Amino acid sequence: MLKRVFVAPDPGRTRLRFATRAVLGIGLAVVLCGLAGHSLAGAVTGGLAALLALFTVTDATVRGQAVTTALLPAVGLPVLAAAAGLHDQPVARDLTFLAVVGAGVYARRWGPRGHSLGVFAFMTFFVAQFLHATPDRLPELWAAVVLSVLTAAAVRFGLWCYERRLPPPPVPAPPGGTGLARVTTRQAVQATAGAGFALVVGQLVSGQRWYWAVGATWWIFVNTTSRGETLVRGFRRILGTVIGIGLGLLLAVPLHGAALPSAVLLAACVFGIFYTAAVSYTWMMLCVTLLAELLYGLLGVLEPSLLALRLAETGIGALGAVLAVLFVLPVTTHAVTDAWIHRALRCVHACTAEAAARLAGSATADPASRVAELEQLLGRVRLSVAPLVHPLNPMLGRKRRARRVLALLDDGAREIRGLVAVAADPEASHDARLAAACWRVEAAVEALVGDGLSAAGREHITVPAPRPAAAEPALAHLHGLERALAELATPLRAPSRSPLVGA
Template sequence: MLKRAFMAPDPGLGRLRVALRAVLGVTFAVTVVQLSGLPLTASITGGLAALLALFTVGDPTVRRQVNTTALLPVVGFPVLALAAGLHGLPLVRDAAFLAVVFCGVYARRWGPRGNALGIFGFMMFFATQFLHAVPAQLPHLYTAMVMSLAAAGSVRFGFWCIERRTPPPAGPAPLAGRGLARVTTRQAFQTAFACGLALAVGQMVSDERWYWAVGTAWWIFVNTASRGETLVRGFRRVLGTLMGIATGMVVALPLHGAPAPTAALVAVCVFGIFYTAAVSYTWMMFAVTVMAGLLYGLLGVLDADLLTLRLAQTGVGAAGAALAVLLVLPVTTHATTDAWIQRALRCVHACAAEAAARLAGSETADPAPRVTELELLLGRVRLSLAPLVHPLNPFRARKDKARRVLALLDDCAREVRGLASVAADPEASHDERLAAACRHVEAAVEALTTPGKSRDAAVASAAAPEHLPAEPALAHLHDLERALAELAAPLRSTRPSPLVGA
């Protein structure tokens, strides 16, 4: 697990650069706030605002990222005022918190900007509880937020604008749906229910630190789309928190809030959060938990009992999330997985068609964007299938099917990348058999994705010749046909749920 987090492939050192930039951005933001003479609570708020801006703002262009970052105070200011103003009215405060939870999740329907603003709003309410902020502190918190966002923005969009040199690929569009059929709408109700349950039970565990349970429930629902994904994420969050608390006992407690070493270790934690986020949620949560312990040390309230309470509240939040996805408008793992697999298969066909058109002499055809889109879609498929391939999944047959599907989709992606590489060669010649091979691919994809059409047809439509042709493009196309043919078996089932029974 540690090897996966820190030794995972990092093409172009993208994760490393983003993590180093985050450390620089957050450090610069906190330094600016500190030098301005604002209190420690303002520095913590500013550091959190900078971290969130660097972590959650993921629009596809630099201009949109700048606009979203500029909009963060529009959400943050009123939420801070609401949370601080209701500090002495627990029941009203709790109702307002749940309203912020619902709106924050519902906003995800508007894409990356809605997601970033929703997370920022929630975390500003959370931070107010963490710092026990009151209205008299709002001017300091507002000032710190603006200064920190400006400082972090100057690093991200000025000094080290990675996206301007290598624009990030736009993520796949969310799964379609209307009303309660839309995943984000269902998740808004699920998250509100989970956070409400976490809030109630968390306050019974501790009337001072209950917000950790709410925060756990909230973050478990971020970047998940089915109950299986949510349950796995909850397990990983508890595991990461447990490891982080054990480390906090050894590292954070002996420091007693000493500023210099604490600041250095917080910087290491920021690096860990950004470097591991894309590959290991467990290790990301480990870094978050250690950082939280260090911040409590700066505030002078850290002790072993507080760390133990943190683990208990994490368990409460994870249990609330688990009950929510099982009882409230559940989104099945199969429904989500099947939708992403179908989108990936259609993208496979589009890649092959673009490559064949390029080889046929078209100057406008370009398979490269489709290849990038396919990689992103396969990432979503892997995330959706994660519950089925998890070591704790007791259903071995379903696990084997899921692994087989992932392996064959990876084969498809490899052949598509090879085909695109051949098509990019200006000296590659067109073979008249390419059109026929592409028709076979199209028929195989149609058989696998068209409702009511037997997937067995994919075997016949993707039958390859006995002797592999020498032409590289044809070789890739026929290997692609074989992978599609083999996909028919694990996707075939007489039940409505071919990979998972729920």
């Protein structure tokens, strides 16, 4: 796990800049809240608002990110008002919280912006429970949210807008559909059901900290699509929480809320959340857990029994998520994985076509943007297949096939990157053999996905014989891509009773 975090590639040091900017933006927001005369509760609210503004906004363009950031208070302030106003009305408060959960998940159908606004709405209601917000504190909390979002925006779009120098990363949309066939609709129902279970059982365990269970259910559903992904994420959340509680006993509890060392550790936790989020959910949850413990220390209520309660509530939330994805409109891992593999293979063909056009002299062809899209789609494939390749999965045959699929997709991506690099060379040229190779790649993709991944279509795919590559780099990369696509037919050729991943 350590190796995965600290040895994972960080092209352009993007994760490092992401985390460093977060510490700067959130720290500045908290300082300004303090200078504005806000209480500790106001500073905590402001810090969380800045964290969410910097963490959850993932639109593909800087302009889109700015629009989404500007919309955050429009969503968060009414939710905060509702949470505070219903503080003394438990039934209405709980029903409203569940409505926020369902609406927040359903909003993902509108892409990154809907996802960001849904997360902000949920966390605004959550922090109101965390701070026991009441109507008389609303003006301060509203002011803290607005000030902190503005501060985060000033850092992100003014002081340190490194995205302007980078190509915008494409964000794949979730699989489509209509009605209950739409994944986001099913997940909204699942999340609401799971959160309802967590809320009821969490309140039986603790009338004060029940919202931890609802929060655990919510965050297990974030960035997952299928049943298998959600189960794996629940396991990783519990593991991260357990390790974080252990660190809390060693670090947070002995501090007794001391301001300076707590502030230093809080900054380290913020850095850890942002730096590890893209590579390890377990590590991110470790940092989130330790951050929460430090905040409770500053509020003067941290003790070992509170940590034990957090673990219990996290387990309840995870159980709620598991029950929901197993029994409420389940979304099978197989169907979702197939959808992402289809899209990745289609993108492979698009990359090849763009590279061939560039080699033919087209000034408008842009294979580099297609490669970026392919990387994003392969990331989604890896996330979808994660349940099958997990060490605890006992289905060894499917595990081997899934690993083979991932390896061949990575081989194809490597050949695509090589082809694009050759296409960028002004001395490279186009010939008839290159066009023929591109046609063969298109045919291979169509044979794999054009007929719904049926075995009959794959029977016509043949693996090309090895070919010397030294003198013809573009053809060599295309030939390697042909081989990877042809060899994909074997692990993807499975009878309906034995899909690539469990249904």
